[in-house]
Amino acid sequence: MRRTRLRWLAIALACAAQAGACARGSSEPSLRPVSVPDLSAIEPSVRDQFHARHSALVAQIARRGAPAADLGTAYGELGKLLMAASYFDPAEAAYLNAQALAPADARWPYYLGHLYKAKGALEKSAASFDRALQLRPDDAATLIWLGEAYLAQGRPDAARPLFGRAVALEPRSAAAHFGAGRVSLANGEHADAVTHLETALALDPRATSTHYQLGMAYRGRGDLANAEAQLAQKGNIEPRPDDPLMRALDELLESAEAYNVRGGRELEARNWPAAAEDFRKGLALRPSDPSLRHRLGTALYESGDAAGAVEQFREIIRTSPDFARAHFSLGVVMEAGGRHQEAIESFSNAVARDPGYLQARLQLARVLARNGAAEKGLAEYRQVLERDPAMKEAAFGYAMTLVRLRRYRDARDSLVSAINTYPGDPRFSYALARVLAAAPDAAVRDGARAKALADRLLTTEHSIDVGATAAMALAELGDYLQAAAVQRDVIAVAERGGLHDVVQHLIVNLNLYERRQPCRTPFTDEELP
């Protein structure tokens, strides 16, 4: 150990003293000192990784007569670890040494390109990618990243031939088409941009950020409808080239947070098993991290393993009982499994731990209202609205719970107020139309207003619910013939859609209308949220 240290120290100090003129011999290139910040506060697993790479480097340095390329690889491998851990300055020095010692190895300028990109040094990044490209002219990933560097510098014309070559080399590369599309977009060539970006999206539909570029391209063509349709689908996943070198770097660091980040990426990409695997590895390193375990539970649940998810959420509650999100998630799983009382308990625990956790309180209100505790549900909805009057789900739940309680007058008033507060949300008009058409309380009913509301809704939405509401309003106005006709149309639509339960319910009202009777049930219990 002591010997190793002395050798390393000698090299390091020599490097420092000669200000970058460190060399193994007179014929070898100048090497730079590689400094690493204090590693004492980092995770042991990462420290072990540094130890191993450092030892490998020291061993190479000690090997008299060893090829320079081997020492270059040792420097480069240390550089990769430094870069993965975001120690960019020493990583740069290590890569530069690797590049100097192994000038024919494309990996080191390639990684340098990425390193400089991460540091924001775009010109250096482009120069390094260019150097890597000279060593591997047909590497599509290098072409794409160099193109990206030029795009980031505002040089789309320099980027264009690179993406063009990448597309020619790998016509099924979404990243190549994505880059080509962005070049077209930057140059105002919107038709070309649409073509490339549509291709990119077809090749990699999971790369949801492409929708944004495509939306901008449609906007540029003046096609705002298509633009908005694309933008509505926008996500945050970019198409990436097939890039084994960067994948290796991404997977290098063995820390809980690194696994957390990787798992998060998989979650975003909806790769649930891969996400779960990353979170498990992270937990192996930091088993007491409730956030990491919660994400594992989420990944398991999304992959269909509800029991596994429950196990994780319960473990968090056991070890970190104040972690409100675990209570909430457990409540969601319980509710989905029909275990309503346990769901109520879990949501209650969540809001007890975090009174401002409005999503949990909203769920609690819903479950209470649905399960024989409507008054309590109402109180919870009220609390949500007191804290955030803009939470319209709570306003809707509140009004519908009033309906559930047969407090039609209050429900009507609440819905009228909500229509004014949330003018863009048709749910409130729809619910109000039903209450006005079919409330048992004659003082609440207003058939004409109900019909007006339904008619307005029908101008934008031809749904079964709205159609049935229109029929209710017609019946309330005494136009049973028309009500029955509308109801039959609605039933036909439901039948075509295979909605057998809905059809049964609609037939009940049809029978009423055919008997020239109005509906007096605005919502069945099953229809209430």
Place this chain on the structure above:
Amino acid sequence: MALLIAGVLSACRADPPPHSSAAAAGAAAGESESAAAWFVDRAQESGLTFTYFNGMSGDFLFPEMLPGGVALLDYDNDGDLDVFFVQGRMLDAAKSPADATIAPAPQPLMARLFRNDLVVNADGSRTPHFVDVTQQSGIDARGYGMGVAAGDFNNDGCIDLYVTNFGRNQLFRNNCDGSFTDVSKASGTDISGWSVSAAFVDYDRDGWLDLYVGNYVVWDIQSDQKCTGLTGKRDYCTPAVYRPQRDRLFHNNRDGTFTDVTARALPGGPNGPALGVTTADFDNDGWIDIYVANDGRDNVLWLNQRNGTFKNVGLLAGVAVGANGRPNGSMGVDAGDFDNDGNEDLFTVQLPSEGARLYHNRGAALFDDVSAASGLGPMSLGYTGFGTAWFDFDNDGWLDLLVANGAIEAIKERGAQLFPYGERKLLFRNLGNGRFANVTPQAGAAFRQFEVSRGAAFGDIDNDGDIDVVISNIHAPARLLVNTVGNRRHWIGLRLLGRPAAARRSPDSSAPAGWRDMLGARVEVIRSNAPTLWRRVRSDGSYASANDPRVLVGLGDTSDPPTVRAHWPDGRVEEWRAVAVDTWTTLRQGEGVAR
């Protein structure tokens, strides 16, 4: 072995250790500023002594990284700008300042108001001189201060202050006698949570300033998460760990109170976490819109629907995300017409890996991301931007930019420092051709200091015809960057005042309406042999701060008195011909020639 590697490797450090804040401050005090420096820090000598204390004590409590703002306002109507800083404290009630990693400066931990007693020297030059008047002002703001907005909400001619906090926000009504009254509760604006930037804006054109409050995330000390960097070292969390908190819009009831109209006016959401807010008429329809810079989520452009509601058109407008389609960690923001085409463009600053974003408005609120083409994106990579604004520092007629930076993740190469988050400030000069140059090296010594800068407020503090800047730093002295070069070129200074109406049913109702700064008014400066310039009256923008509401327009080398057309917030337009050059002029609504 780990220590061995650490010790040995760190002995091989190639670069000298970066400046610490303390070292930088010392250097600044001791160094004589080069005569060629464009900005000179005069904070200490002018009496503007303030250091933001964030109360950090090793627990990495999330709010510690984001304060605090600063306001420039003429609270005493004596014609020069005064300065207001928000202040922090210990977040953990169980701890005292003695527990803090870095001790607070020897001042009471509360927001401070400094009155500017501007000295006019024998040679006509002016020297700012600040006096701490916090005590006599009656402003008692001891919350965990985040930001500040300034505007005359009750139309009495005296500017009021809204202080955003982690905790309950405060509204201070200016009594027009040098003192303020805390009307937070009575006004209905004392929401609790975590607010950062706020803006006074007359969104319904009724002549009364309403209030937009940008909120961050739901956090309290009980729900604090322990976050680490990739290597497992403790650091501050990202906002993704917490739930965003909904922004609020308060409608001015004209009687000293406000109504929360968020639910009706701002559909959907919550859209946060919000950090920066700027208001301007982005679609040129005469109604003020609101742009919100969010941290890690899509930014929002609230387009005024002229009926008391807004619609978020950020995505279609092209200002919600970066060119790669991903949301940025946006912090500071400002709107301004950088290319003098009459449309309000947008500039946002964000994380080091993202670079700043410049969105060019093609009119009708459709923007193109020109960050790369302008050079601003690449030049700001590696910096964590907070306070920023469009301002023509050299009065050449083109809006330039200053960015006050400071990291939010520990800078690894400065691991030994107590607060390793310092970054340098940036100054970008508008080249007038769609591109910008990084002119930071010429800007002065203050730009070479590594500081954790947050709020920045812009205005002509010495009334000498160029824009100066006050910057609030965490655990480092605030800076007063006095502009030494702007007034070498010609300029016009405008104060646009209006007298919309007096309060209806408040104790002020018997008082006559005062002339107040008409936030949102636009000025069209028509020059004989040069392009027309568009500027606007605003105090919002930047980060958690309030700017000089006056408009200073650089004219370059021409001294021809221009025609100025004022587009008032109520839609009326008036014109003044041959406005005097190289001096400040007050334009009162109703006194110009109607157009």
